[in-house]
Amino acid sequence: xxxxxxxxxxxxxxxxxxxxxxxxxxxxxxxxxxxxxxxxxxxxxxxxxxxxxxxxxxxxxxxxxxxxxxxxxxxxxxxxxxxxxxxxxxxxxxxxxxxxxxxxxxxxxxxxxxxxxxxxxxxxxxxxxxxxxxxxxxxxxxxxxxxxxxxxxxxxxxxxxxxxxxxxxxxxxxxxxxxxxxxxxxxxxxxxxxxxxxxxxxxxxxxxxxxxxxxxxxxxxxxxxxxx
Amino acid sequence: xxxxxxxxxxxxxxxxxxxxxxxxxxxxxxxxxxxxxxxxxxxxxxxxxxxxxxxxxxxxxxxxxxxxxxxxxxxxxxxxxxxxxxxxxxxxxxxxxxxxxxxxxxxxxxxxxxxxxxxxxxxxxxxxxxxxxxxxxxxxxxxxxxxxxxxxxxxxxxxxxxxxxxxxxxxxxxxxxxxxxxxxxxxxxxxxxxxxxxxxxxxxxxxxxxxxxxxxxxxxxxxxxxxxxxxxxxxxxxxxxxxxxxxxxxxxxxxxxxxxxxxxxxxxxxxxxxxxxxxxxxxxxxxxxxxxxxxxxxxxxxxxxxxxxxxxxxxxxxxxxxxxxxxxxxxxxxxxxxxxxxxx
Numbered sequence: 001x002x003x004x005x006x007x008x009x010x011x012x013x014x015x016x017x018x019x020x021x022x023x024x025x026x027x028x029x030x031x032x033x034x035x036x037x038x039x040x041x042x043x044x045x046x047x048x049x050x051x052x053x054x055x056x057x058x059x060x061x062x063x064x065x066x067x068x069x070x071x072x073x074x075x076x077x078x079x080x081x082x083x084x085x086x087x088x089x090x091x092x093x094x095x096x097x098x099x100x101x102x103x104x105x106x107x108x109x110x111x112x113x114x115x116x117x118x119x120x121x122x123x124x125x126x127x128x129x130x131x132x133x134x135x136x137x138x139x140x141x142x143x144x145x146x147x148x149x150x151x152x153x154x155x156x157x158x159x160x161x162x163x164x165x166x167x168x169x170x171x172x173x174x175x176x177x178x179x180x181x182x183x184x185x186x187x188x189x190x191x192x193x194x195x196x197x198x199x200x201x202x203x204x205x206x207x208x209x210x211x212x213x214x215x216x217x218x219x220x221x222x223x224x225x226x227x228x
Numbered sequence: 229x230x231x232x233x234x235x236x237x238x239x240x241x242x243x244x245x246x247x248x249x250x251x252x253x254x255x256x257x258x259x260x261x262x263x264x265x266x267x268x269x270x271x272x273x274x275x276x277x278x279x280x281x282x283x284x285x286x287x288x289x290x291x292x293x294x295x296x297x298x299x300x301x302x303x304x305x306x307x308x309x310x311x312x313x314x315x316x317x318x319x320x321x322x323x324x325x326x327x328x329x330x331x332x333x334x335x336x337x338x339x340x341x342x343x344x345x346x347x348x349x350x351x352x353x354x355x356x357x358x359x360x361x362x363x364x365x366x367x368x369x370x371x372x373x374x375x376x377x378x379x380x381x382x383x384x385x386x387x388x389x390x391x392x393x394x395x396x397x398x399x400x401x402x403x404x405x406x407x408x409x410x411x412x413x414x415x416x417x418x419x420x421x422x423x424x425x426x427x428x429x430x431x432x433x434x435x436x437x438x439x440x441x442x443x444x445x446x447x448x449x450x451x452x453x454x455x456x457x458x459x460x461x462x463x464x465x466x467x468x469x470x471x472x473x474x475x476x477x478x479x480x481x482x483x484x485x486x487x488x489x490x491x492x493x494x495x496x497x498x499x500x501x502x503x504x505x506x507x508x509x510x511x512x513x514x515x516x517x518x519x520x521x522x523x524x525x526x527x528x529x530x531x532x533x534x535x536x537x538x539x540x541x542x543x544x545x546x547x548x549x550x551x552x553x554x555x556x557x558x559x560x561x562x563x564x565x566x567x568x569x570x571x572x
Contacts (some may be wrong), residue, residue, distance in 0.1 A: 041561060077329050077336070079336075081337055208288075
């Protein structure tokens, strides 16, 4: 299967191309630069270097969130529009699941997280089985302190992975992966996870998984409740 | 006479995409002037409860709708992407998150199908809505009036814009919405104000901001404050001013300033055509007054039909067609530019 994978859910930008299920090209940057400007040139470059023409693609896999709303939308819009134009399926992969894949040889619990401001994180719990990670606990938005306490209560070895590790180092301490590279999700992991997924819904219905309501909406709902 | 000699190929097929605010729209235009389809999905019902457009919610709607709207536009035009010569998209100005969806969809489409990409200025689009109605002739003056813009734009040829004047504070549509909110009308207030204005008498003398004698700039914040003060003072005296009277007096002041300044610019620059552009061009009072004055002076005039006054992708495709013929293409790095300038 030929797959294009896209991740713009955090400051990490990733593009990967699989040919016949093998990694033909992969590019990762971790800089505070504009995804909207850089994503399309990156896709063109990786595709060209991998000698992959758009019409040869069988599927597009996109990090569907959680993460930066705008970032996720750039990846999802690009992925779904390409898929629609080419008449191929698009599949969403959790950006946390893709990050958890970096702990695929860790014996214990894997907790990837992305900073969500005000002491909160987008996070979830995964475990490795035979070199592949599976989800143990749903992705969620939670106060980081509360989450770390919850995970430690399980009394199992745990590995924390995060592109925002520096901001959260105190809480996770020695349980964070040592190699800095392991804190950046790889787009090839999105491609492999996306390859195994059943492309369920129509391309038109593919949308980000924000894991959080827009602020105006949650405030509005609150106001409605107070009125009742 | 007035024609700059640029010809748009009659068979040129442009797909336009517009997502700068709260409308997701796609359109196919042939030969720069013929609308084959113009699909507009408005989010207004979703934003009403917040009393205005919420940018994050607008962006969320755009990403959910964008490919569906594009497909619909191609289907209604009875063409496929293979028939399309280029993809034109609004690159700015507008809400950045909203613009980003259209820009990235257009880039993805252009890359996947190997089509040229064109970045269009939203206001250029509004002006070119007129080209879909009647062939533009030059020199022309455009009065651009919307929720975000109030500008007088001079054009000597296709695709070239000179801003003679613009608002120094509130855009005219913004002033309408704010006054509407003050007298308790639901969002969006402009159309309600227009309707009420026709039912009332402009019996309250409200100020007109003429600014410096030779200036083509506008200012509407003083007018808005004056309405608030007038209402407040009346209340203090235990009087009540009917909302129709407020609406009519406000509208009279706005139209007086817009029309007077426009006509002064027409004279100074010797233009031969006046075109109206932008959402507020749907205002019945303004349309009537401008038509009247142009008729008196024998000045050629175009006002787009209501559906082409508000945001739509046909106008983007029309402006994009001119850019196609001029060879003004964008590359993969095209980005959303919320503060994009018209004079480039």
